[in-house]
Amino acid sequence: MSLRVYNTLSGQKELFEPRVPGKVGMYVCGVTVYDYCHIGHARANIVFDIVYRYLKYSNYDVTYVRNYTDVDDKIINRANERGITSQQLSEEFIQAFDEDMGRLGLDLPTVQPKATEHIDHIIALVERLIANGKAYASEGDVYFAVESFDDYLKLSKRNLDEMQAGARIAPGEKKRNPMDFALWKAAKPGEPFWESPWGKGRPGWHIECSAMGMEYLGESFDIHGGGKDLVFPHHENEIAQSEAATGQPFVKYWLHNGFVNVNQEKMSKSLGNFFTIRDILKTYDPEVVRFFILSAHYRSPIDFSDQNLKEARLGLSRFYEGLQAAAEVLAECPPSDVEATDGTELAAKFREAMDDDFNTAQAIGYLFEGIRTMNRLMATKKFRKKADLVASVRALYETFLDLGKVLGMFGSEPKAWLDQQRMAALADLDITAEQIEALIADRLQARQDKDFARSDAIRDELAEKGILLLDGAGGTDWKIK
């Protein structure tokens, strides 16, 4: 079995064969740091976190580069509005980004370079393009000449003539062709700048990713990822400038994640329909957000709504409840020599799903089946005395924790996680944990006295307040409805 990935360049799923066997070089476009990240950013980063984790799980030696774009018009404007420097602003939002991603439980990339720390590489790359006749300087700017690159638009599958006919491009007088894009921009007064052969200026948006990608991964590397909205112009331009400079294919596999929608519409800042990660995390556990995102295939659109988040929370709770039950049982049943294949079978299905273009939705479907199997085993009569069944549960339990690491889930201690969810939800209810415990004690007494009318009255009273009682072998527990 082997990994197949959907390559935007070919428009098909392809067998994944890294350029150097066993090693993968992967670059993902990070964010422009001028504001807080929204759930769309969360999706992109979680998706590629999964790609990263799964490649590592598949025994690849992965170098993962994710950049910070810390010089850009929007940063400059926002900094001016606030009366601080671009650097101060970008530092602030780099920190915010790191915090958000940390809370979402993302693995740290191998390298997280900043554009402003690679100006020399950028300038060198631009010079190389000028030397090749692929770019030209014009009044302090430098532009890439799109007509000089035959493969231009091969990623987005557009047509140069038709795009120009579309006429939404402001014809810059400094450009030879309106489609030419800036590699280097002359600094206007008050803007941050670096010295260059073309005067004081700063890099264009696209060139930084080419420069940093090549710096850390070589002139040709395996995977380049980002949101679908980056296909054109960003990634298209990266290909043009990179391949025109080196004469080699820049990237082997281009991966793009779908959008997060709100009411079927793309979430974006201009529509004002975005939700920041930090706002969402006030209500929902990070793992719930992750589960929500992974419950759909990464290329499909996903609709953000309170209802969908709640469903995700319910789904994840089902896992943790099963895991908690298993953990309790296993703690009391010593490991035996009995072998069980349940775990390896589940892992094989999981891999089959993930090998098919990182189909996390399918993989989670298999995990749900695994949970049901585990629950079924534990519900068997005299379960604890049956070594083969206990061995199966143990195998499944361990497999869950193992596979959970690939998805960034199930990492919490089940009891603690469920408790935390419960306490968070309790804050919205008109009752405290102590009051609940006291009522449970009263009810226990009533039950012992066979006063079931009183017992049921207490249960109804709690139910009215949103509390559900669970009578188990070890006593009565409760959860939020």
Added chain:
RNA sequence: GGCCCCGUCGCCAAGUGGUAAGGCAGAGGCCUGCAAAGCCUUUAUCCCCAGUUCGAAUCUGGGCGGGGCCUCCA
């Protein structure tokens, strides 16, 4: 206007030629003092029409509906 994607059970969502995963919700049952949780059983022929094929949710054409890119955007 150009290019592209999507339309699967009440809801969410897999499935790209071989007879529809999974979750939530619903129904029946087991368990329970009664419940809850859990377990078992059960619920779709895939927007419409026409074609290709022994066979299509999956391919082709047309239609209807929704969305994206073409300007910064994950």
